[in-house]
Amino acid sequence: MKDLPSDFRPDPELGAALRSALEPKDDHAAFVARVMARYDQALDRATIPTLDVLASWFRPGIAAAAAALIAGFLIGRAVLTPAPASFDAALAPLEGPGLAALVTAQDPPDASVVFTSLVEQR
């Protein structure tokens, strides 16, 4: 489509014809009075929360409650879960028959004793 220079300006002839075709027949003043008659009603309706407004609050409310529940669950889990043992504590030898046998034996230990002591440390 190529714009003609006249395409950037209103066409007075067409505009006048269209205006005449669309001009309301009723009294202008009557229309103004009709709008103004509903002035107070429109403002009242705007200030009273309607069901629509309450419904619009409902969804964010549900979302906020769900978010609070998830946050509570995560915090609770963090508080109740025991802290992991330190590295030294994890490697410290534990008491047990395997370990005692290994320490007190006169002879070199049997492979099964070494294995048992290692398993007990875990």
Add this chain to the structure above:
Amino acid sequence: MGSSEDDAALVASTVAGDRAAFGVLVERYAGQARRVARAVLGDPDDADDAAQDGFLSALVKLAQYDARRPFGPWLMRIVANAATDRRRRRNVRRAEPLDASLVGGGPRPDAIAVRSELGERLRAALKELPERRRTAVVLFDVEGYSHAEIAGILGIPEGTVRSEVFHARRRLRTLLADWKEEAR
């Protein structure tokens, strides 16, 4: 139409609770709002209902109006939306074929009825156009809004407005030329 500063002052007074100021705005824009609504809806009674809805909707939204911008396009956007909503709700859009006598070929009108017949033909031709196209041409050629302002009112790109006005004018100018030819 009043100046932008004047409109902004009236809006400020209305927001402050001045009922008379809103009355001046309604008085000032009633004709335009009714024509734009009629361009969307076709039916004059539906159009007046939509224009009224638009004014009252604008009244409760006035606090959102940016006074640095012209008031007319802001109001016309609300009116056009009110008209479109009403059309959707009532399903008033009917793909009615044009009456053959309105398109042409009917009896030659007498001098008294000439003007009214042109109006009938134009309304029928407008009804044939897609809603956006007829609203755009009315806003441009009747109400004098710029392409950019119409783009803001209809929520479409400026290039689309130019295209819609172009196509609407082509159809309506043909009809106007035919009518003038017949009237000779």
